[in-house]
Amino acid sequence: MGYIYPNEFEVGWGILIVIYPFISGIIAGAFLIASLYRLFNVVSLKPVFRLSLLVSLAFLLSTNFPLTTHLGHPERAFEIIVTPHTSSAMAVFGYESLYLLVILTLILLYEYRKQLVSLIENGARSVIYKVLTLGDYDVSEKAVESDRKIGYYIMWIALPSVIFLHGYVGFIFGSVKANPWWNTALMPLIFLISGIVSGIALILLLYFIVSKVRNEVVDNSCVESLSSFLLLFLTIGISLELLEIAHFMYLQEEGVEIISELITQKLFASFALQLGVGGLLPIVILFCGKFSRSTDIKKAVYTLSSLLVLIGVFSMRWNVIIGGQLISKSLRGFADYHIQIFGQEGLITAITALAIPFFILWVLAKIFPLKEA
DSSP states (O other), X not given: OEEOOGGGSSOSXXXXXXXXXXXXXXXXXXXXXXXXXXXXXXXXXXXXXXXXXHHXXXXXXXXXXXXXXXXXOGGXXXXXXXXXXXXXXXXXXXXXXXXXXXXXXHHHHHHXXXXXXXXXXXXXXXXXXXXXXXXXXXXXXXXXXXXXXXXXXXXXXXHHHHHHHHHHHHHHHHTOTTOTTTOOTTHHHHHHHHHHHHHHHHHHHHHHHHHHHTTOOOOHHHHHHHHHHHHHHHHHHHHHHHHHHHHHHXXXXXXXXXXXXXXXXXXXXXXXXXXXXXXXXXXXXXXXXXXXXXXXXXHHHHHHHXXXXXXXXXXXXXXXXXXXXXXXXXXXXXXXOXXXXXXXXXXXXXXXXXXXXHHHHHHHXXXXXXXXX
């Protein structure tokens, strides 16, 4: 459509680069829930504290898979963190993700050490538990209190690190000045808030699933707290996205016409998913659900809202990353993007990238109990 340069027919960043910020955003939201309990004493979130930690670690372990698969040489992925290159935006992300991985692992080990010591006699897994405790089998009251304090202080270090990690993802796209769709100071903040929203939504959804699978009673106060935080951050996120659109339209800078066309034509369906189905609709549903007295209705409402929010956040990533590349450098036309089924950037690879963190989470949950002994 319109005029585009010959080198713009092929969209460089495909669906795998859409999945990359989607996964990293969930890390921020899940860790925020854990921090609210441990650091800010939101006691109602205790039932999902350990689940949130495991989700953060599982998604952090898998966040580089879409990137390395997109580059075509996943066996060389380690080079991003062992080769100093501070002028590279992606290399800095590699350093930050490695640093955060070490911190999250330490938090997990200090949180679980006492329970892991008690599980050492648990058959085949005893070797794993011995390694994880690093030979420290002291479970005296003084030692356990020391673990709790150390974990508490490390979480204070980890919280701003997690926020920086996903905010930096927004910076990577916001720093591409050649594209008017990405050139906004709000981009890092929008990425961060939407990431927090997706993490909270996933924790709420997983809590329902885990409780159902284990035939456990759902803690209503925990569910209400999660839904309240989801409603709060979702409202903030949608407000920022609407503010960004208003900023474009009010200033009438170069490229506003083609951005208007992009939203109303090329991205109309996905933009409706982002703001309508995955944004405004969940806000209304969550708000109405707060007034229901039926626990079953609340559970259904919160489950539906969480699913819609995840769809909306994924659509936002799609609109920013894919949509931004559809704009011609001449600002007079659009490129096209079509997802393949097979291949390096195919739909099957994308589904695999989304499935990997859940597989890692399942493995972690087998090793680290979700409930305190």
